[in-house]
Each structure stands twice: as structure tokens, then as C-alpha cells.
Amino acid sequence: MDINAISQVLNALHLPAVFVDHDDRIALCNPEALGLFGAGAVGRHYAAILRQPLIIDAIETVQRGNGATRARYLGTQGPAETVWMASAAPLMAAGQPGVLISFEDRTAAQEADEMRRDFVANVSHELRTPLTALNGFIETLRGAAKDDADARERFLGIMAHEATRMNRLVQDLLSLSRVESEERMRPKARISLSDVLNSAIVSLTPLAEQRGVSVTVEGAADLPIVVGDGDQLRQVFQNLIENAVKYGGDGKSVVVRAGPIARDPSLRSAAVKIDVIDQGIGINPLHIPRLTERFYRVDSHRAREMGGTGLGLAIVKHILNRHRGRLRIESEPGEGSTFSVLLPVNGD
Numbered sequence: 001m002d003i004n005a006i007s008q009v010l011n012a013l014h015l016p017a018v019f020v021d022h023d024d025r026i027a028l029c030n031p032e033a034l035g036l037f038g039a040g041a042v043g044r045h046y047a048a049i050l051r052q053p054l055i056i057d058a059i060e061t062v063q064r065g066n067g068a069t070r071a072r073y074l075g076t077q078g079p080a081e082t083v084w085m086a087s088a089a090p091l092m093a094a095g096q097p098g099v100l101i102s103f104e105d106r107t108a109a110q111e112a113d114e115m116r117r118d119f120v121a122n123v124s125h126e127l128r129t130p131l132t133a134l135n136g137f138i139e140t141l142r143g144a145a146k147d148d149a150d151a152r153e154r155f156l157g158i159m160a161h162e163a164t165r166m167n168r169l170v171q172d173l174l175s176l177s178r179v180e181s182e183e184r185m186r187p188k189a190r191i192s193l194s195d196v197l198n199s200a201i202v203s204l205t206p207l208a209e210q211r212g213v214s215v216t217v218e219g220a221a222d223l224p225i226v227v228g229d230g231d232q233l234r235q236v237f238q239n240l241i242e243n244a245v246k247y248g249g250d251g252k253s254v255v256v257r258a259g260p261i262a263r264d265p266s267l268r269s270a271a272v273k274i275d276v277i278d279q280g281i282g283i284n285p286l287h288i289p290r291l292t293e294r295f296y297r298v299d300s301h302r303a304r305e306m307g308g309t310g311l312g313l314a315i316v317k318h319i320l321n322r323h324r325g326r327l328r329i330e331s332e333p334g335e336g337s338t339f340s341v342l343l344p345v346n347g348d
């Protein structure tokens with residue numbers, strides 16, 4: 001092929017690609033590659049532009065006649081680091097040997113890998129804390145506290161508490177994985193939201209009574225029917241109302257206010273909006289965008305004391321995605337928070 005033909009092929013590619021000639025110069029750069037290496041790359045020695053040992057080795061390997069090869073390349077242009085898989089292959093240009101290198105963007109795949117690793121590390125960490133406590137108490141009960149009936153009672157109480165915490169974590173992990181695996185399946189049942197709200201509130205009555213919190217519902221009587229998964233929607237409101245009770249402050253009140261909306265611009269359909277309103281300490285706006293991340297807690301010590309796993313809002317977000325709904329969080333530190341759920345009505 002002559003150099004013009006190669007240039008045309010490079011320009012037709014949507015991946016960044018460069019051609020290194022027999023003089024070790026970057027002879028051609030397509031527009032995507034210019035974005036990656038900058039406008040001054042053409043005509044320079046490839047090692048001056050590519051700079052990373054892995055990709056330089058790969059090009060040398062091809063030049064020595066050992067066939068096509070691949071190497072990882074880190075993009076440092078732009079605000080965030082990008083990860084590329086570079087493929088180097090021999091290509092003759094006007095009778096002279098050269099090397100064609102194309103770059104495939106692996107950033108998203110790399111990020112998914114990292115998220116998986118972080119998740120496993122988080123889960124292990126969350127389980128290790130109660131396990132360490134349990135082991136410590138078992139040891140004490142076998143040794144120092146062997147014949148101390150009072151200590152035994154007290155330690156068994158703490159052990160039961162830790163075991164409950166582990167159990168809750170495992171339950172939440174299971175529901176998260178179930179919700180994720182169903183996320184692409186549209187729910188089909190016709191659901192009465194007032195039944196869903198009432199059943200969520202009934203299940204939280206013991207917790208609310210224990211904390212002296214009153215939970216009242218407004219406007220739930222004549223809501224339109226929504227298409228959804230009843231168990232999952234109940235879980236959404238259970239998680240939100242539980243948070244409002246837990247973080248809303250003892251002796252305060254929680255209001256669940258529901259109402260139809262003729263047309264919501266972000267859903268582009270009629271909708272039902274359910275606000276869960278508390279009068280608690282509120283949330284610093286800095287934290288709000290991250291609340292639905294797994295294991296994210298504003299005050300992790302305090303949240304853990306309250307038996308939180310940090311997974312509740314992550315589960316809420318996944319369930320609402322499946323229902324093509326939205327979660328909005330508004331909070332005034334010191335005044336309280338409002339978590340609003342929007343669900344489409346006749347959502348197609």
C-alpha cells in the first residue's frame with residue numbers, strides 16, 4: 001500500500017490509530033489519535049510521543065519481525081486518566097516495513113473491574129468488624145468470664161446484636177443482587193400505592209414506637225394505579241421511611257405525602273410523587289450526590305450504631321431504575337430532609 005492509501009484507511013477508523021514508518025517516525029495520525037497525542041505528534045520519533053515502555057517494546061517486537069502484538073497504554077491527556085489496549089501490527093508502506101498501531105478504549109471496562117474489586121473489599125471489611133467482635137467475646141466467655149453469669153448475659157446480648165447486624169448485611173446484599181439481576185426486566189403488575197405505603201409503614205411501626213416518632217400519610221387514598229413490582233416498591237418506601245425514622249431524630253415526626261402529577265418533564269409522562277419528609281439533622285449538600293452509592297454513609301460510625309448497612313439507598317436507586325422512576329433528595333442541614341420518589345403512570 002502507498003502511504004496515501006494507509007492514510008485513507010486510518011481516517012476511516014473510529015479508533016485512534018497511528019502509522020510508524022521505517023525511520024521510526026510517526027508518519028500518520030488519524031483525527032482520534034491527534035486527540036490522544038496532540039497535534040505535534042506527526043513527524044516525531046514514536047518513542048518521544050508514546051513514551052511508555054510497554055508500547056515501545058510492542059512496536060520493537062513488531063519491527064523485529066515477530067508479528068502483531070498488544071500492550072496497555074495509559075492516556076494522560078485530559079482531566080482523568082484513560083486506559084487503552086494498543087494493537088501493533090506490521091504493515092508495508094511503499095515497499096518499506098512500518099508498524100500500524102490502533103488504540104481501543106478500555107477505560108470503562110477497567111472502571112467496572114475496579115468497582116467489583118472495591119465492592120468485594122467493602123463487603124469483607126463490613127463482615128470482618130462484627131466477626132472480630134464475636135471472636136473476641138467467644139474467647140472472653142471461654143476464659144476470663146467463664147464463671148461470671150452477669151458478664152455472660154451482657155456479652156451474649158452484644159453477640160446477638162453483632163450477629164443481627166451480619167444477618168442484615170447479608171439480607172441487603174442478597175436483595176441488591178436480586179434487584180440488579182432483574183433490572184432489565186420491566187415489572188408488569190398493577191399496583192395500588194396506598195396499599196404499598198400502608199404495608200411499609202405497618203412494618204416500621206415497632207421501630208417508630210421505640211423512637212417515639214410519629215409517621216403520618218397524606219394523600220394516599222386516591223392515587224392512580226402504577227405498573228410495578230409490589231414487593232420492590234414496598235422495599236423502596238420501607239427503606240426511605242426507615243431512614244427518616246432513624247435519622248429524623250427521636251420524638252420528631254415523619255410525613256409521607258403522596259400526590260399525582262399531571263405531567264413530569266423528566267419522566268415525560270404523568271407521574272405519582274411520594275415525598276418522605278423528616279425533621280432531622282439534614283444532609284450536607286456535599287454528600288447528597290453520593291448517598292445512593294453502595295456503603296456510602298455520611299457519619300459511618302453513627303449510621304453503623306443504628307444498624308445501617310449503607311446499602312438501603314443503593315437498593316432504592318436500582319429498584320427505581322427498573323421502574324423508570326426517579327429519586328430526588330433535598331435537604332436543609334438542621335431543618336430536615338425530603339426524599340422524593342417519582343413513578344411514571346402509563347409510563348410507556
Ligand SMILES: Nc1ncnc2c1ncn2[C@@H]1O[C@H](COP(=O)(O)OP(=O)(O)O)[C@@H](O)[C@H]1O
Pocket residue numbers: 239243244247248278280281282283291296297298299303304307308309310311312313314337
Ligand atoms: N433521612 C435522612 N436524614 C439524614 N441522613 C440520611 C437520611 N437518609 C439517609 N441518610 C444518610 O445516608 C446514608 C445512606 O443511607 P442508606 O443507604 O439507607 O444506609 P444506612 O444503612 O446507613 O441507612 C446514611 O448512612 C445516612 O448517613
Ligand SMILES: [Mg+2]
Pocket residue numbers: 239242243308309310312313
Ligand atoms: Mg437505610
